[in-house]
Amino acid sequence: MERIVLEVDSSTASAWRKVPAEIKRQFIKETELRMKEHVRLAEQDEFKQALTNLRRQAAENGLTKEILEQLLHNEVY
Secondary structure, three states: OOOOOOOOOHHHHHHHHOOOHHHHHHHHHHHHHHHHHHHHHHHHHHHHHHHHHHHHHHHHOOOOHHHHHHHHHOOOO
């Protein structure tokens, strides 16, 4: 497990120091799950944006759905 540092205001930091260890462990687990979900969603958004850009570039270069279908069906493996 790796350690990261989050900046919070002084009252939050003070309150955190008083929280029992078991509650801290639960909070850390929940926070990790939320962070993973946010990262996954961000990666999906980046992938979708990349596909959108690729479609736009393909269209700008004259690649239509029909041409793509022809290329895929005429491909010799």
